[in-house]
Amino acid sequence: MSLKPLLATLRGEKLARPPIWIMRQAGRYLPEYREVRAKAGTFLDLCYTPDLAVEVTLQPLRRFDLDAAILFSDILVIPDALGQKVRFEVGEGPLLEPVTAASIAALQPERVVERLAPVLETVKRLRAALAPDKTLIGFCGSPWTVATYMIGGRGSPDQAAARLFALREPQAFAALMEMLVASSVDYLVAQLQAGADVVQLFESWALNLDDENFASHVIEPNRRIVEGVRQKVPGAPIIGFPRGAAGNLARYAAQTGVDALGLDYATPLEFARTHLPAALPVQGNLDPLRLVAGGDQLDRRVDAIIAAFADRPHIFNLGHGIVPDTPIAHVERLVNRVKAG
Numbered sequence: 001m002s003l004k005p006l007l008a009t010l011r012g013e014k015l016a017r018p019p020i021w022i023m024r025q026a027g028r029y030l031p032e033y034r035e036v037r038a039k040a041g042t043f044l045d046l047c048y049t050p051d052l053a054v055e056v057t058l059q060p061l062r063r064f065d066l067d068a069a070i071l072f073s074d075i076l077v078i079p080d081a082l083g084q085k086v087r088f089e090v091g092e093g094p095l096l097e098p099v100t101a102a103s104i105a106a107l108q109p110e111r112v113v114e115r116l117a118p119v120l121e122t123v124k125r126l127r128a129a130l131a132p133d134k135t136l137i138g139f140c141g142s143p144w145t146v147a148t149y150m151i152g153g154r155g156s157p158d159q160a161a162a163r164l165f166a167l168r169e170p171q172a173f174a175a176l177m178e179m180l181v182a183s184s185v186d187y188l189v190a191q192l193q194a195g196a197d198v199v200q201l202f203e204s205w206a207l208n209l210d211d212e213n214f215a216s217h218v219i220e221p222n223r224r225i226v227e228g229v230r231q232k233v234p235g236a237p238i239i240g241f242p243r244g245a246a247g248n249l250a251r252y253a254a255q256t257g258v259d260a261l262g263l264d265y266a267t268p269l270e271f272a273r274t275h276l277p278a279a280l281p282v283q284g285n286l287d288p289l290r291l292v293a294g295g296d297q298l299d300r301r302v303d304a305i306i307a308a309f310a311d312r313p314h315i316f317n318l319g320h321g322i323v324p325d326t327p328i329a330h331v332e333r334l335v336n337r338v339k340a341g
């Protein structure tokens with residue numbers, strides 16, 4: 001077995017027990033995170049202060065026997081670095097000054113990597129701080145998901161603002177997506193060069209698109225990012241997480257070229273087992289609320305997920321981010337069960 005279990009799994013090795021990490025593993029369910037967050041100033045200050053970002057990235061690994069650290073940052077640092085106004089309001093989530101067809105041309109893609117230098121410094125320090133068996137995961141938001149926030153100005157249940165903008169302003173939308181593909185490639189390459197072992201593409205809003213728009217807004221930009229990153233960093237391991245892709249999952253996996261597919265919790269285990277290429281590594285897919293509730297149902301579902309992927313490379317994870325009211329004891333129970341066998 002190679003030194004890092006999670007990387008070995010991404011390379012197609014089937015391990016006796018799946019490696020595990022948890023989406024949003026650094027966050028508000030940890031009192032030590034809330035403490036750092038309180039003294040950091042704004043959320044973006046926390047992302048751009050390497051001392052603090054390193055600290056919160058490492059916090060979950062001190063408590064739990066996790067196989068990976070994920071860089072502490074956010075998908076919305078790219079719009080911020082492009083020059084859009086981005087802020088995070090407690091209780092409201094992200095708020096952005098929505099882009100218009102006219103304002104897109106004034107964004108500054110050429111400055112993205114330079115403006116994100118503090119995040120890259122965090123990656124370098126994490127590389128130096130992590131034990132050799134721990135995988136360091138970098139990430140960015142996929143272009144469509146980031147565009148939904150840039151156009152809508154905030155999260156929304158149906159992404160209607162971005163969907164309409166794409167239909168009514170196809171040229172401005174294409175220019176924005178083009179800019180996001182190029183910036184994401186540069187940013188991910190810089191993360192890999194700074195020491196990330198693998199990068200994940202968060203396509204959190206892969207739902208609500210018809211199949212034609214799924215192909216153009218999700219598959220094609222993700223494919224181009226995979227291709228662009230691998231041109232500069234040959235063989236770079238990439239995980240795609242197209243949340244809500246449902247019937248489009250197999251197509252996404254086949255056409256983007258990702259090494260592994262993140263599965264949301266609504267993906268039926270049987271569908272994943274039978275409709276995805278047999279050797280394709282998968283990651284997921286426990287419902288985060290099962291981790292909040294805990295008890296026997298949690299144990300049973302953990303066992304069912306591990307059993308469903310017994311014959312393919314599998315990275316255990318949640319099917320979406322851990323939520324703030326998750327009891328720490330339940331996370332310990334989960335990690336111990338996945339590790340113990």
Ligand code: CP3
Nearest residue numbers: 023024025026027043071072073074075093094202204321
């Ligand atoms: O531990 C990790 O996973 C690394 C850090 C990380 C954060 N956000 C920190 C964060 C990662 C990988 C993200 C990704 C992210 N950010 C996504 C994709 C994954 C997903 O959940 O679908 C999205 C859509 C965002 C945008 C975003 N950032 C939202 C919608 C919010 C508000 C919701 C919330 O949970 O409050 C954020 C803020 C945010 N990003 C927090 C954290 C820890 C909470 C803010 C705080 O602590 O004040």
